[in-house]
Amino acid sequence: MDDPVIRLTDVSREFPADPPVRALHRVSLSVAKGDYVAVVGPSGSGKSTLLNTLGLLDRPTSGSYRLDGIETTTLKDGARTRVRGSRIGFVFQAFHLLPHRTVLENVALAEVYGGDRRNRWRRAERALERVGMTHRAGFMPGRLSGGERQRAAIARALMGRPSLLLCDEPTGNLDSRNTALVLDLLDELREQGHTIVVITHEDEVSARAGRRVRITDGILTEE
Amino acid sequence: MxxxxxxxxxxxxxxxxxxxxxxxxxxxxxxxxxxxxxxxxxxxxxxxxxxxxDELSATALTVEVPRDDDPLVTWEAADELTRLRGVAAVTAIAQTEESSNLTVTANALVDPTRITGQSLAVVAATPSLPQAARGRMVRGRFFDAGHVRRGDRVAVLGEQAARMLGIGGLDGQPAIFVGGRPYSVIGVVGDLKRERILTGAVIVPPTAGAEFGLRDVTRVLVATDLGAADLVARQAPLALSPADHALLQVVKPPSPERARxxxxxxxxxxxxxxxxxxxxxxxxxxxxxxxxxxxxxxxxxxxxxxxxxxxxxxxxxxxxxxxxxxxxxxxxxxxxxxxxxxxxxxxxxxxxxxxxxxxxxxxxxxxxxxxxxxxxxxxxxxxxxxxxxxx
Incomplete structure (x- = not known):
């Protein structure tokens, strides 16, 4: 069928130090369209490096990373930025909503760098609709609960119709009730066909994923 | 983006x-x-x-007329100058060295205890002097064409001259004596912006001035419109004295650029x-x-x-x-x-x-x-x- 969304082949990432720190060691991973994968592991295991690599925020030292069939390791900075902007939607633990902009503006921000201006607000409204946040469109993020903020951030991630939804500890700052709401939302998105990779250390989160991979000392194992 | x-x-x-x-x-x-x-x-x-x-001197032109056997500039020619474009007012003045120092008294009595006679300048001028010299009548009026035509013995005093002669008001129809001849004082002119020297002078019509040898025009004062000074300065000598224009001296204001x-x-x-x-x-x-x-x-x-x-x-x-x-x-x-x-x-x-x-x-x-x-x-x-x- 199609190319998998993610195909990591023997990806290693070393940080220059004495001796060199190996954050990822010959990691291979394939994520097909519609997969819901949880990456688990203790802190310092290389989770963040894996997330940065998958999110094209960092470049592996060696190996190959194909995103939607595009070999990303040889791309120049500008091209990588464009691929990142158009194919990856990020959801952060800290939400990263701009405090002085309304929820709708925050969502629309996803299409400021690339994307069509026409109907941008319509698409932002539709993205908010999908996370059930239409009633908060004109609010400032400061007036939202944690769960609402994360849902707004997810709407922003969905805005650009990304191939991959990359979530970094999406429930790390949420209480159990809001965690459940966000996880329900991720389930829904998965049912709609989105490809989701969640990085987490919480069992509650990883249990909901269809597939779990564990990373320990830079080495990735399927569970 | x-x-x-x-x-x-x-x-x-x-x-x-x-x-x-x-x-x-x-x-x-x-x-x-x-x-x-x-x-x-x-x-x-x-x-x-x-x-x-601009205000004071950019519009002020003076044409000096040297003395000659025949008058270079007639009194009428000075009046004609108003027909030039850009000329606001013109007055012709006659003043000689002799007329600059005449004894003028306010009455004919000889009072040994007081100095009644003042040594003042007497000048003859055409009726538009207050306008051309940018002054105003402090009291009374200036003489007009009628006075000139009839050769009336009238005089207008400069403010300073009036004070020196002790003439405060015109109610008593005061007279002054110049060289023993009486003249009625009909006005006092003051606040002169140009030719301030005239504030200490006795001004008489040209016809009366002839009695002191003030027959010929010695100076023409021209007040021009703003910006017309250069043009009028070129044209005035020709208009005043077509034959002898080269003998006339035009004193014109400095150009504004230099001031800036x-x-x-x-x-x-x-x-x-x-x-x-x-x-x-x-x-x-x-x-x-x-x-x-x-x-x-x-x-x-x-x-x-x-x-x-x-x-x-x-x-x-x-x-x-x-x-x-x-x-x-x-x-x-x-x-x-x-x-x-x-x-x-x-x-x-x-x-x-x-x-x-x-x-x-x-x-x-x-x-x-x-x-x-x-x-x-x-x-x-x-x-x-x-x-x-x-x-």
Whole structure:
């Protein structure tokens, strides 16, 4: 069928130090369209490096990373930025909503760098609709609960119709009730066909994923 | 990235911290305002001096007529001069050395205890003297064409001469005696802006002046319209004396440019330097605050990079933000400066004069200061690695 969304082949990432720190060691991973994968592991295991690599925020030292069939390791900075902007939607633990902009503006921000201006607000409204946040469109993020903020951030991630939804500890700052709401939302998105990779250390989160991979000392194992 | 989006993002960035942005503009406001005030006041003051020339002497022409056996300029010719375009008023004056020192008394009695006789200048002039010399009648009236035609023995005194002769009012129909001949005083002329010497003179009609040998015109005073002095100066000798125009001497006002060149103010240089120093301080202020803002907004930069912003997008936004702050400072500073120039002019009763180019260039200068100040912080923001920014 199609190319998998993610195909990591023997990806290693070393940080220059004495001796060199190996954050990822010959990691291979394939994520097909519609997969819901949880990456688990203790802190310092290389989770963040894996997330940065998958999110094209960092470049592996060696190996190959194909995103939607595009070999990303040889791309120049500008091209990588464009691929990142158009194919990856990020959801952060800290939400990263701009405090002085309304929820709708925050969502629309996803299409400021690339994307069509026409109907941008319509698409932002539709993205908010999908996370059930239409009633908060004109609010400032400061007036939202944690769960609402994360849902707004997810709407922003969905805005650009990304191939991959990359979530970094999406429930790390949420209480159990809001965690459940966000996880329900991720389930829904998965049912709609989105490809989701969640990085987490919480069992509650990883249990909901269809597939779990564990990373320990830079080495990735399927569970 | 669409330029409109860049604009929206930068504007939102500036307005997100309105108080900080307002304070950041202060240095630029002070610098630009100082520059505008310095240049504006200098221009206004320079124009003011030229204006004074305009008012008093830029419209004043004098034609000196040398003495000759035949009169070079007739009394009638002087009146004819009013037909020239740009001439507001003309008067012909006759004054000789002998007539400059005549004994004038206010009555015929010889009082040994008092000095009754005054040594005054007696001049003959045509009736339009008050207009041409830009004076006014303090009392009574000036003689007119009728007096001249009839050869009436009337006289108009200069203000000073009237005081010296002890003539306070005209109610008693006072008379004066010049060389033993009586003349009725019909008016007192004062506030002369030109030919102030006439304030101490006795002015009689040309027909009466002949009695003292004041037969020929020795001087013609011309008051021109503003800006007509040069033209009238060229035409007047020909009109007055077509045959002997080369003998006439025209005294015309200095050209305004020279007056303007003469305006120099050492303080200007000092204030200009002060303004430039304020601008530099303003630039450092903007750079400093923008740098702090960049550091505070590291997560935002990370987010924007994650959303697909290239380094140049991040740099562009911060550059535009600092430029906007500089522009705002420039606009406010220019406004403050213009208001200050107008206020100074109002206090000094000057006509404010502002170069439009200055008013337009000053905000641009402010924006430029902001742009330059933003270069380093923008570079720092662009250099941030997204991984570090999001940590």
């Amino acid at each position: 669409d330029p409109r989006d860049l604009w929206t993002e930068a504007l939102a960035g500036v307005l997100a911290r309105p108080l900080r942005s307002a304070l950041t503009t202060l240095g630029t406001v002070i610098g630009i305002a100082t520059l505008v005030v310095t240049l504006g006041v200098a221009g206004t003051a320079g124009n003011q001096i030229v204006g004074r020339f 060149d003469g305006v120099q103010n050492d303080l200007n240089g000092l204030f200009l330097i002060l303004g430039l120093v304020s601008l530099v301080v303003g630039a450092v202020g903007i750079a400093n605050v923008t740098l702090v803002t960049v550091m505070e907004r590291v997560p935002e930069i990370g987010l924007r990079r994650a959303l697909g912003a290239a380094r140049r997008h991040v740099a562009g936004q911060f550059l535009l933000e600092s430029t906007l702050v500089g522009l705002a400072g420039g606009v406010i500073g220019t406004s403050v400066g213009v208001v200050a120039v107008v206020a100074v002019s109002a206090v000094q009763r000057w006509t404010p004069l502002l170069d439009v180019r200055l008013a337009l260039a000053a905000p641009v200068a402010g924006a430029l200061v902001g742009l330059l100040a933003g270069l380093y912080p923008a570079l720092r923001a662009a250099r941030l690695e997204p991984v570090e920014a999001l940590r």
